[in-house]
Amino acid sequence: MATCSKHPEKVIRTFQGSSIKDPSELSENVARRVFTFSQQRTKWRKLEDNFEVGDLFTQQTTDSSIRFCETKQKLSQTCCKLESCTMETPKVWVPDPVSGYILGKIIDIKAETVSVQILNSNEVLTVPYESTYAAEELDDKDVDDNCGLMHLNEATLLNNIRLRYNRDQIYTYVANILIAVNPYFEIKNLYSSETISRYQGKSLGVLPPHVFAIADKAFRDMRALKESQSIIVSGESGAGKTESTKYILRYLCESWGCQAGPIEQRILDANPVLEAFGNAKTMRNNNSSRFGKFIEIHFSNKFSVVGGFISHYLLEKSRICSQSRGERNYHIFYQLCAGAPLELKKKLSLSSPDKFQYLSKGCTQYFTSQETEKLLNKDSISSDQCQKGSLHDPMLDDIRNFRTLDKAFKYG
Numbered sequence: 001m002a003t004c005s006k007h008p009e010k011v012i013r014t015f016q017g018s019s020i021k022d023p024s025e026l027s028e029n030v031a032r033r034v035f036t037f038s039q040q041r042t043k044w045r046k047l048e049d050n051f052e053v054g055d056l057f058t059q060q061t062t063d064s065s066i067r068f069c070e071t072k073q074k075l076s077q078t079c080c081k082l083e084s085c086t087m088e089t090p091k092v093w094v095p096d097p098v099s100g101y102i103l104g105k106i107i108d109i110k111a112e113t114v115s116v117q118i119l120n121s122n123e124v125l126t127v128p129y130e131s132t133y134a135a136e137e138l139d140d141k142d143v144d145d146n147c148g149l150m151h152l153n154e155a156t157l158l159n160n161i162r163l164r165y166n167r168d169q170i171y172t173y174v175a176n177i178l179i180a181v182n183p184y185f186e187i188k189n190l191y192s193s194e195t196i197s198r199y200q201g202k203s204l205g206v207l208p209p210h211v212f213a214i215a216d217k218a219f220r221d222m223r224a225l226k227e228s229q230s231i232i233v234s235g236e237s238g239a240g241k242t243e244s245t246k247y248i249l250r251y252l253c254e255s256w257g258c259q260a261g262p263i264e265q266r267i268l269d270a271n272p273v274l275e276a277f278g279n280a281k282t283m284r285n286n287n288s289s290r291f292g293k294f295i296e297i298h299f300s301n302k303f304s305v306v307g308g309f310i311s312h313y314l315l316e317k318s319r320i321c322s323q324s325r326g327e328r329n330y331h332i333f334y335q336l337c338a339g340a341p342l343e344l345k346k347k348l349s350l351s352s353p354d355k356f357q358y359l360s361k362g363c364t365q366y367f368t369s370q371e372t373e374k375l376l377n378k379d380s381i382s383s384d385q386c387q388k389g390s391l392h393d394p395m396l397d398d399i400r401n402f403r404t405l406d407k408a409f410k411y412g
Ligand SMILES: Nc1ncnc2c1ncn2[C@@H]1O[C@H](COP(=O)(O)OP(=O)(O)OP(=O)(O)O)[C@@H](O)[C@H]1O
Pocket: 036, 182, 183, 184, 185, 186, 187, 235, 236, 237, 238, 239, 240, 241, 242, 243, 244, 285, 287, 288, 289, 290, 395
């Protein structure tokens, strides 16, 4: 990072990565967390695994477990009553290997098991009592905040997030924790400048859940409480942590960085540099960060952005000399081979990736767009690239990214 103010008034920190090395770094107010979650790569039923970090969530699940146990007892009593009155039986969620949980109606209750008639099917499942979960009255109604669910349990929580995801509402709260599901496509206007202005100064919950709302709350708390704030972004690989962090940074810089001039641009420019040297294509994510990072955005006493500081840890050093098949070394090597001007290539004796011992064992194809593919020099193309062509990802382009990196270095 080229610039950082030595005596910032207050800072907003974001921690990004699956683990935080030194918890004492979290000494100041840990205000909020963002969980990112990749629906495409993990079955819904595995969502539970991603929540371990959230104290608040744990607290709420404990409360809700108690509530749920009580509910179960009531459910059993109600079932007996309902049976005798021949009224409609209650709906429950039962585990399913494909969907996580499916909805059914209790048709029989034994000492240890219940028989459930699956909705819209003739199937009847007999499952242990403990593996059923009480369902909400309306199964297609979603809530912005999981705490608003009548029955908060694993199945209703997953169903709420799934309903929202199917409506392109990728964000859901659990109080002041935000759960984000990676949509893997651009949702129109979700991160536009108009959306940024809409979220400015609005309390959490006034507008639909959004990563901007979390950034705004951090800013407002910093201003009101005069204390530094932290945002933790965590989740599995490919869940969208890096993208969420970039949106938080953009929100803070666009909203309160206008007077900062080049500093705002420098903070944003640090990302392409970090990603070139610290991100690589893996089997799970074409732009996988192989390091954790800790970003500070510094604010003046007038609460405008005056600087930033980024520290990083856990760089996967082994990737430099060996990569698995289908994976690549750090982006910088391919960016140089594909995008560097001829003069620089000559000076560094650069040719195609398969000519280098440290690149040849992994994937040697470049990421390009249709336009930049035409700019590739014959000498820079590996035999694999010749046969299979380029890799495509809207977020990655080795030629374009080299230019951005070059510009960012000149700026600093
Ligand atoms: N909010 C979003 N909208 C659209 N696409 C997204 C969003 N978040 C992530 N993606 C897509 O998912 C890909 C992976 O996201 P990202 O690199 O942020 O994952 P990550 O959690 O940082 O993974 P890793 O731990 O491997 O670094 C991105 O390159 C992008 O294509």
